Amino acid sequence: MTTTADTSTPLVYDPYDYVMHEDPYPTYARLRTEAPLYRNEARGFWALSLHEDVMAGFRDSEQLSSAHGVSLDPAATGPHAHKTMSFLALDPPRHGRMRALVSRGFTPRRVLDLEPRIRELTRQYVHAAMERGSFDFIGDFAGRLPMDVISELMGVPVADRAELRRLADLLVHREDGVHDVPPEGMEAALQLVVYYSDMIAQRRLRRTDDLTSALLDAEIEGDRLNDDEIIGFLFLMVVAGNETTTKLLGNAWYWAWRSPDERAKILADPEVVPAWVEETLRYDTSTQMLARIATADVALRGGVIPGGDRVVLLVGSANRDPGVFPDPDVFRLDRPEIGQILSFGFGRHFCLGASLARLEARVALEELVRVVADYDIDPAGIERVHSINVRGFAALPTSVTAR
Numbered sequence: 001m002t003t004t005a006d007t008s009t010p011l012v013y014d015p016y017d018y019v020m021h022e023d024p025y026p027t028y029a030r031l032r033t034e035a036p037l038y039r040n041e042a043r044g045f046w047a048l049s050l051h052e053d054v055m056a057g058f059r060d061s062e063q064l065s066s067a068h069g070v071s072l073d074p075a076a077t078g079p080h081a082h083k084t085m086s087f088l089a090l091d092p093p094r095h096g097r098m099r100a101l102v103s104r105g106f107t108p109r110r111v112l113d114l115e116p117r118i119r120e121l122t123r124q125y126v127h128a129a130m131e132r133g134s135f136d137f138i139g140d141f142a143g144r145l146p147m148d149v150i151s152e153l154m155g156v157p158v159a160d161r162a163e164l165r166r167l168a169d170l171l172v173h174r175e176d177g178v179h180d181v182p183p184e185g186m187e188a189a190l191q192l193v194v195y196y197s198d199m200i201a202q203r204r205l206r207r208t209d210d211l212t213s214a215l216l217d218a219e220i221e222g223d224r225l226n227d228d229e230i231i232g233f234l235f236l237m238v239v240a241g242n243e244t245t246t247k248l249l250g251n252a253w254y255w256a257w258r259s260p261d262e263r264a265k266i267l268a269d270p271e272v273v274p275a276w277v278e279e280t281l282r283y284d285t286s287t288q289m290l291a292r293i294a295t296a297d298v299a300l301r302g303g304v305i306p307g308g309d310r311v312v313l314l315v316g317s318a319n320r321d322p323g324v325f326p327d328p329d330v331f332r333l334d335r336p337e338i339g340q341i342l343s344f345g346f347g348r349h350f351c352l353g354a355s356l357a358r359l360e361a362r363v364a365l366e367e368l369v370r371v372v373a374d375y376d377i378d379p380a381g382i383e384r385v386h387s388i389n390v391r392g393f394a395a396l397p398t399s400v401t402a403r
């Protein structure tokens with residue numbers, strides 16, 4: 001990956017451009033120095049790329065609202081966005097109410113309690129992969145585990161999981177060149193809604209110890225979540241927590257492969273795994289940007305974003321800001337400043353699943369390090385996903401040497 005910026009060409013940041021999917025970082029570097037308040041006229045949005053501005057943008061939900069959704073995809077944009085994105089696409093006070101109620105069920109304890117089960121699920125996949133010696137890190141492992149874990153959390157029976165994974169894949173999958181939710185994705189969304197409605201109806205009759213049951217009982221001063229709100233949240237977990245975690249695992253695997261010195265440290269000591277996860281989140285995070293809408297004119301860096309305009313917060317760029325991360329284009333495990341990463345957002349919308357994503361990545365990678373002496377990836381078989389905000393791989397053909 002090259003990270004030197006060619007400043008002789010006009011500066012264009014277009015998240016739909018495949019060149020950007022290959023390597024957005026040289027463009028981010030130019031945005032930070034040449035146009036920290038960048039305007040893409042053709043696509044009609046503004047972009048903020050400096051760490052300071054991205055963080056301030058996350059903080060300022062009054063001027064930069066989430067109420068029209070956080071994606072640039074047209075179908076996911078508009079005042080209806082919260083119907084599929086739940087409180088991710090709400091501002092205060094509605095956001096606070098929903099998040100507080102959901103947090104009564106989605107507790108740190110519930111996440112921690114998942115660890116043994118995550119380890120068990122991981123071992124099944126790792127065992128099968130090691131038996132074969134070569135496997136697709138995404139298709140055979142990283143693409144499967146997160147949906148299993150979310151299903152486990154929600155209480156989806158094992159027998160239904162393959163079908164739910166198929167629907168979730170259809171929902172987030174985009175063919176090359178498609179810039180919106182395709183009809184198959186819409187159809188899959190409807191089927192998921194029907195499935196979750198039935199599940200909620202069953203739990204109403206008989207509670208179990210899963211998150212769905214806990215959400216039915218969540219209450220603050222007599223206020224409770226209704227069925228639509230619970231469905232919206234279950235849906236949000238699939239959309240926000242599934243692909244992002246798959247990509248985090250894949251990006252960790254890929255960058256350790258590309259960085260032999262760091263890989264040697266990782267494979268020599270499982271204690272290093274959390275640092276591997278954090279540096280991956282910084283260096284090449286799965287959620288590259290979040291969109292907002294300006295509620296009024298916003299003056300920034302000598303320009304003005306007119307009220308009503310779309311603004312994107314470039315997390316992927318903030319994490320490479322040399323003002324915060326020295327030598328930002330080097331993948332390095334020992335970074336004292338790593339706590340500054342914005343990969344899970346900041347402020348009131350800070351990722352509710354961050355501890356689950358971290359737990360899952362740590363357990364999954366620890367289990368691999370336990371049994372893998374070294375590994376190689378076949379460069380000819382590597383495939384990237386083409387998405388405007390999710391960054392990662394669709395295929396990483398891997399061969400492993402067992403310990």
Ligand code: HEM
Pocket residue numbers: 058066070087088089099150236237240241242244245248285286287290342343344345346348349350351352353354356357
């Ligand atoms: C590597 C994995 C993940 C990344 C990079 C990630 C990233 C993010 C980011 C950047 C936000 C803030 C969005 C904004 O400000 O507009 C967010 C919000 C959220 N994430 Fe995650 N996420 C990950 C995994 C998960 C998981 C596993 C779950 C749940 C199972 C989850 C659930 C949520 C929810 C519910 C929100 C909305 C919070 C709110 O609006 O108050 N995420 N995530």
